[in-house]
Amino acid sequence: MASDAVIVVFAKAPVPGEVKTRLIPALGAHAAAQLHSALTQCVLQTALSSGADVMLAGAPDASHAFFASCAANLGIGVTEQLRAGNLGARMLHTLDNALENWLQVVIVGADCPVFTPGHLQQAIEQLATHDVVLTPADDGGYVLIGARRTDAMMFDDIDWGTGAVLTQQRARLRAVGLSWHEMETLWDVDRPEDLPRLTSLNPPLAFSKPL
Secondary structure, rough: OOOOOEEEEEOOOOOOOOOOOOHHHHHOOOHHHHHHHHHHHHHHHHHHOOEEEEEEEEEOOOHHHHHHHHHHHHEEEEEEEEOOOOOHHHHHHHHHHHOOOOEEEEEEEEEOOOHHHHHHHHHHOOOOOEEEEEEEEOOOEEEEEEEOOOOOOOOOOOOOOOOHHHHHHHHHHHOOOOEEEOOEEEEEOOOOHHHHHHHHOOOOOOOOOOO
């Protein structure tokens, strides 16, 4: 029996020089891309362990060999992120499309290695009584957003990639009349100062480091 919920993992193709660009000065382009690949696979495995259906939303082209490999190895579906517009437009497009087939949709980024199946299960549970669920990130953004209904303007006027994202998202949800729940704050891997945290993981995240 299919799940009532789907977890959609947003990920870019691991092309050196085009992903984890803020980490390139510390790691080099190839190692940064390898780290992105390892993070994506880690989050996909966690999502599968939650018991929900899982989809991988690839960018900029869902036909990239990495996405095909993930689909074949993990038995998941792959879709393509909307090519036009900002992150908000891409997420709204994904939420609206997925809500045609599932009652709850949770979008997670591919750069938060500390997600557990319990975090994802809790997000789905909160959507029984809230329109939206958020997992804040400690840099002022968020690493998870889920919804059981949407509004066309819920992602308007948000300065993506800044420390104001979470505050602005709260304001947008309030303005359009969507109820929401916030879960515990987690961290993701975007900046060189985030790298030491990877050594604290058990088991550690394996990726090739530069020589």
